[in-house]
Amino acid sequence: MNAIEVHGLTKSFGGRKVVDDVSLSVAKGEIAGFLGPNGSGKTTCIRMMCGLLTPDAGTGRVLEHDILTQQRAIKRQVGYMTQRFSFYEDLSIEENLNFVAGLYGLPRAAVGDTLADLGLTSRKGQLAGRLSGGWKQRLALAACIMHQPQLLMLDEPTAGVDPKARREFWDEIHALSARGLTVLVSTHYMDEAERCHRINYIAYGHLITHGTVAEVIAASGLVTYVVTTDRPGQVARQLLGAKGVDQVAPFGTTLHVTGPDRAALEATLKAAGVSFHPAETSLEDVFIHLMEQSQDNMA
Numbered sequence: 521m522n523a524i525e526v527h528g529l530t531k532s533f534g535g536r537k538v539v540d541d542v543s544l545s546v547a548k549g550e551i552a553g554f555l556g557p558n559g560s561g562k563t564t565c566i567r568m569m570c571g572l573l574t575p576d577a578g579t580g581r582v583l584e585h586d587i588l589t590q591q592r593a594i595k596r597q598v599g600y601m602t603q604r605f606s607f608y609e610d611l612s613i614e615e616n617l618n619f620v621a622g623l624y625g626l627p628r629a630a631v632g633d634t635l636a637d638l639g640l641t642s643r644k645g646q647l648a649g650r651l652s653g654g655w656k657q658r659l660a661l662a663a664c665i666m667h668q669p670q671l672l673m674l675d676e677p678t679a680g681v682d683p684k685a686r687r688e689f690w691d692e693i694h695a696l697s698a699r700g701l702t703v704l705v706s707t708h709y710m711d712e713a714e715r716c717h718r719i720n721y722i723a724y725g726h727l728i729t730h731g732t733v734a735e736v737i738a739a740s741g742l743v744t745y746v747v748t749t750d751r752p753g754q755v756a757r758q759l760l761g762a763k764g765v766d767q768v769a770p771f772g773t774t775l776h777v778t779g780p781d782r783a784a785l786e787a788t789l790k791a792a793g794v795s796f797h798p799a800e801t802s803l804e805d806v807f808i809h810l811m812e813q814s815q816d817n818m819a
């Protein structure tokens with residue numbers, strides 16, 4: 521059974537289609553990544569799947585409930601962490617969670633269990649307003665799993681959080697998924713995309729590609745070479761726009777050059793008289809390529 525199965529989701533705001541015919545499936549227990557440029561419609565999709573927004577068109581089921589007619593049931597079983605979650609800054613971690621427990625009609629024991637679950641017990645008396653970014657995210661996660669949802673929708677949960685705290689947050693997400701929770705998480709970080717079981721890439725309202733990271737990279741058909749040169753700036757300018765070259769990105773003292781046609785790219789690099797060797801195409805290369813293609817399609 522899929523936890524999420526939606527077809528043809530479409531939504532317009534002020535006459536502008538911001539989500540256009542998006543279909544998505546997420547298997548139970550899976551961590552699904554939701555990626556795409558700013559303003560592509562990720563949050564709007566999440567809100568339609570959470571039962572918070574009614575689509576203009578499309579159908580689907582979330583946790584076997586109809587997204588058009590059973591929105592209340594969906595809300596009860598989904599934990600939604602919004603992009604700009606907020607707390608009472610002058611209340612402690614525990615007091616904030618007591619408040620959330622009250623909203624859901626949960627017993628006080630739920631707060632203690634959740635604090636222990638997320639390693640927050642020793643900090644429970646700390647004021648929410650004084651917490652670092654990483655602990656704030658953890659408190660937000662605690663607040664959205666306390667009612668024991670089966671599905672978590674996390675909208676850019678780690679934006680602006682340092683790498684160590686992000687890693688710990690992701691360890692937590694994996695621990696929750698190992699217990700059977702399904703997670704849909706939107707992010708702009710490539711390392712986070714790589715920690716998902718599968719990813720979905722949406723650009724300008726359209727779902728462009730989906731699959732495992734390896735599948736998405738393979739499906740792009742892009743090839744990449746690392747160019748070593750003592751004049752990277754000059755070579756980069758020379759290669760940009762040359763035959764077979766799609767992207768040129770400086771990495772320290774080398775250049776990563778990516779394109780869709782191996783033979784054309786190799787010919788260009790040989791003609792440039794630089795030394796080069798093949799490298800793996802990264803997810804970031806693929807996303808930048810897809811973004812440029814989608815912009816061209818929109819133009």
Ligand SMILES: Nc1ncnc2c1ncn2[C@@H]1O[C@H](COP(=O)(O)OP(=O)(O)OP(=O)(O)O)[C@@H](O)[C@H]1O
Pocket residue numbers: 533534538556557558559560561562563564565
């Ligand atoms: N309630 C609304 N009324 C009008 N326009 C809206 C509304 N909600 C979203 N939009 C617009 O819809 C588009 C898609 O927004 P959405 O927040 O879904 O994108 P996103 O992919 O989540 O972006 P980001 O990565 O920046 O969070 C944007 O242009 C946004 O301004």
